[in-house]
Amino acid sequence: MRFPISIPLSLLLIQAGLSTQQQELKEVEEDLPEPQSLTEQKIKVSLPEALTAVNFKSQLHSKKISLVEFYSPYCSHCKHFAPTWESTYEHNHEYFTDANIGFFQVNCVESGDLCSEQEIAAYPSFRLYSDEAVVLKEYKGERKEQSLVKFLRKNENQEVGTYTDLTKFLTVNEFLVKAEAVSDVPEVYVFLPASSTFETIDDLVKKTHYDVDMVNQIKLISDKLDTYIINRRENQAIYDKFKPNEDDGRLTFYLKVPGRSVLSMFKYRLNENDEQFLESFTTWCIQMISIAQFPDISNLAIFGPTSTMNPMNYLPAELNYDPSLHYENTYIFFYDPETTFEEDLQILEHLLVTFSELQNVRFYKSSDDFKYFLELQKNVIQANFRDIPDEHFNEYQFIVDSITSLPTLVMINPMSPVLTMYQNFGSTEIRDFYRVSDWIKETNKPLIYDFYRQNHELWDDPNSLVVLQVVDEYNELLPALKIAKDYQYLLKNYQYDRLEVERKIKKDDLESFKKSPFYNINDYVRKTIREIYPLNQNFKKVKFAYLFENETSILTDFGLNINSRVYKTNDVIIVDRSTQFYYESTPALATFSLVNSPSDITNTLLALNEAKDFPVLPLLRSSPYGGSLRFMDNLHKFGVRGYFFVIVVVVCAVMLNRFRKRTRSSHSGPKYGILDDPTKFD
Secondary structure, three states: OOOOOOHHHOOOOOOOOOOHHHHHHHHHHHOOOOHHHHHHHHHOOOOOOOOOOHHHHHHOOOOEEEEEEEEEEOOOHHHHHHHHHHHHHHHHHHHHHHHEEEEEEEOOOHOOOOOHHOOOOOOOOEEEEOOOEEEEEEEEOOOHHHHHHHHHHHHHHOOOOOOOOOOEEEEEEHHHHHHHHOOOEEEEEEEEEEOOOOOOOOHHHHEEEEEHHHHHHHHHHHHEEEEEEEEEHHHHHHHHHOOOOOOOOEEEEEEEOOOOOOOOOOOOOOOOOOOEEEEEEEEHHHHHHHOOOOOOOOOOOOOOOOOOOOOOHHOOOOOOOOOOOOOOOOEEEEEEOOOHHHHHHHHHHHHHHHHHHHOOEEEEEEOOOOHHHHHHHHHHHHHHHHHHOOOOOHHHHHHHOOOOOOOOOOOEEOOOOEEEEEOOOOOOHHHHHHHHHHHHHHHOOOOOEEEEHHHHHOOOOEEEEEEHHHHHHHHHHHHHHHHHHHHHHHHHHHHHHHHHHHHHHHHHHHHHHHHHOOOHHHHHHHHOOOOOHHHHOOOOOOEEEEHHOOOOOOOOHHHOOOOOOOOOOEEEEEEEEOOEEEEEEOOOOOOEEEOOOOHHHHHHHHHHHHOOOOOOEEEEEOOOHHHHHHHHHHHHHHOOOHHHHHHHHHHHHHHEEEEEEEEHHHHOOOOOOOOOOHHHHO
């Protein structure tokens, strides 16, 4: 923290031009210190003394937690980082003192024995220690002041001291014995690719390159669930079955749920950049343990007025969390016990693998009256969309969306009342694992994405519209969430209206065909079956995303800020991934805003899906032109071919002009007829 220099009030008044008395100015000037002493008055904050083998443990014992940098004075990266380390301590030493946090360094040239003891392999290395001198975490984040402070604030209140290690190392033979057993409690299996054998998890840290933080997380997992560690490379068959697909050097985590053997374990999709690994893994384990029981919610009336299906509960009054991460979609397997066969229920066991690859999901089965559920769902939709202008509930459209045979699957999004159903029209369709699995993966999406963190998921779909809102806090996303659910409803209505139009066209064609003297129903069928109606077109998916105002610089990487515009909170950009264009306004608006123009955003989306006539103003992505040169986008969008065509046209025009001039000049002299100039005979 920088300390302000104390300056007399009269000096401040003089500097502001508020004092006109010469005598006061002289008095102040006499009291004013020399420029050198101003620098001397600034409180110098010295870095703590470097740790050595002598004082290492005693210094760490005196602090709640300590961040230690291991460096070499000959390391170029260390030299480059040194000013950041010093400024971090200078600006935050009061916080470190109040929180009893240590901020130390170890010179690995002067204290080589200590660095060797701590097994430091690279410089600089950063480790977070407990007051017992136990490594809690390795810091591998950005080497910036705010990142270091954020890391310490996040970890200052965590449990410190030596973690209790309840893990058990299994030999291959012990693992094979457990593979045949069915346990009554959930068990976690961690598979190592290492070739050495270990007796304790701390021994694992010392002999391998594994991240200390990850190993400590395993210790914490062992405190909650029975945890076993197996070396994959001791047995080739085990190695082949449990090696990770991405990287042979990774740890792999498997969960065995109660009532099943090891051979039907579920793999956790490890994200090594997950700062909340323990929380994410624990949540996933709870999710899988619950789903594997196939809980039956029949007769529980979960869709009543007091349940989470309350029509007015979809969008919260306030949003203080990240909706791109914290969402929970619910899948319900509806079946009729009298008409459902054992083969229909076998799909559930296979779907466990699909659910194990997903986060934020619940699964239930129910034999409740499906018609009653649909009636409740219809009431929910009516309650949520009655405020949309010029729209009314279309019962026929609802029937088209909900018609199915049982058993079937229904997905309930906690923030959208729009019905999402796996429409099953035959016994083979609900038994098709790949089709059902693909439907689950496709529907288990957040209603809104974080563009900065999840842009690859948005950009990978070439047939989509991305609605990107600039925000300053999560609560500002509520209008976007409302537009998202409204748009789903409006597009479904449009699809049904188009269906009605096509039905009428077919009906009129049939009546006209019947009046023909050569009427033959077979000819009519052959004629119409080959016709492709617009109803069959694939509408572009609409994906909603947000971007914090201080992150908008990333837009230039995607060619979305060709005007160097300064985007503000609530500004909206609509990107058409199927074309080269994006939209940030309409001809009547300077900018899109979720506060000032929500209906224009919805209408633009419908227009881009050819579902409504509405004027749009396209901007070419990655265009080098702006302002008055915007018309050049019509050429630039064709790339090299466009410019080559213009060059050819210009060259042809120049050559044609020269040819015309040459032709004109050849006919501009006197005309003498066939005998040429008669004077030549004189």
